[in-house]
Amino acid sequence: MSTPAPDPIPAPARPVVVLRPAPQRTDRIFTPAALGSLRDRFTVVDLEKDPSEEALEEVLPDAFAIVGQPDLPAQRLSRAGRLRALLNVEGNFFPNVDYATCFERGIHVLGCGPAYAPAVAEYALALALDLARGISREDRAFRAGRERYVSDGNADAVLLQGSDVGLVGFGNLGRGLNRLLAPFRPTIRVYDPWLPPGVLGEHGVLPASLDETLSRSRFVFVLATVTDESRHLIGERELHLLPDGARLVLVSRAPVVDYPALLSHVARGRLMAGIDVWPDEPVAPDDPARSLDGLVLSAHRAGGIPAAFETIGDMVLDDLTLIAQGLPPARMQTAARELVGRYRNRPVT
Structure with missing residues (x-):
């Protein structure tokens, strides 16, 4: 007699959004109103105070979206089965993500360049x-x-x-x-x-x-x-x-x-x-x-003004809301499959 297959793990009631925005700060890119709306619409897991790799690994299986750009090689992406969006809020696409895997799986790779x-x-x-x-x-x-x-x-x-x-x-x-x-x-x-x-x-x-x-x-x-x-x-x-x-x-x-x-x-x-x-x-x-x-x-200050930072948070909120509804993102920059792997940007400190 065969053993019955285990029941599938149920998805969270609301999509899980992981915040790991470094070098940005959550309170810099989200106004209180925008952060409140994000928490109303999604289950928000804030890793800003504990950005460790262990903390990220724990939430990856349930993550619908990651706000930030941690290292995401193919092996790590394989453990993020529900991931639908990666939202870079620093301003550069870094070569620390297996973009080919993201595109193959239909994961939206988005950047905040238009805000700056x-x-x-x-x-x-x-x-x-x-x-x-x-x-x-x-x-x-x-x-x-x-x-x-x-x-x-x-x-x-x-x-x-x-x-x-x-x-x-x-x-x-x-x-x-x-x-x-x-x-x-x-x-x-x-x-x-x-x-x-x-x-x-x-x-x-x-x-x-x-x-x-x-x-x-x-x-x-x-x-x-x-x-x-x-x-x-x-x-x-x-x-x-x-x-x-x-x-x-x-x-x-x-x-x-x-x-x-x-x-x-x-x-x-x-x-x-x-x-x-x-x-x-x-x-x-x-x-x-x-x-x-x-x-x-000038000391690298052309884009980093409060209005630009707050626009990033609003963009994140709007595009995550659209993606959760099965619609394409409309405000952030969508990474081009043919170009994103060619960038050689460094993080801004």
Whole structure:
């Protein structure tokens, strides 16, 4: 006589959402109202105070969604039989997940990049205006008693209005910045090898090669993500293509630019640059960048503002609600099967 099969383990009454958001904090990305709604709709297991691997292993079999991006190799994913969504709330897709397994199993892999895009785009525009008019430089001079009045302080000033502008990359950041630049009526050239000319044309920008984008632009915004192909995409050869007096704004990923080469051009007075991301953070106290007047320096703060963080929590709540109803997510960025494994991002600390 055969032994009857055991009854299947019943699923929890409400889908289980695991919170392990580090380096984010739950109270930073969720307003009290949003967190309350999340707890009303789901069984929330908060691992923020105990982010250990053991605690995660214990809840994996019941997890419907994980908010965060812990290490998820194929073996660990095999123990997460009910997992339907992985929601990255840091801002980068890391190579610590077996994405192929996620896609094979229909697990939604989502990122919060769209939440940061408006803040970063505004900041990039602010850096460009500063570089155009020497705002922070002349502020420092004024405080030191070296101010120059009227036209004396404007010998290298230029207009953003009507300028030739180049965008290197046209993802969330590029599209957000393109909208902000519209009132300045620039000519915008875009280099993005992941997009066909038709897509760029629909946004009113000119598709261009990297060389053309650099050589014909007074302002260049570096907005590309980092992959093996884009590491040092802007190197010595490319920097030489920029016209004398060009302004370069870097707000995406540090490895895209050869920093020693860029600082050399700035030190010689050929280029100016606004930099928000650095190869090593925090920047060393004796880093030569600190002493260059042709730089506007920023400590990786373009996107991390309260409005962006709270948007992340709202996105998570909305998309989890949709997925639980059998609908596709609508607010967070869906990882592309063909691209997510190519990113070489580092965590932001």
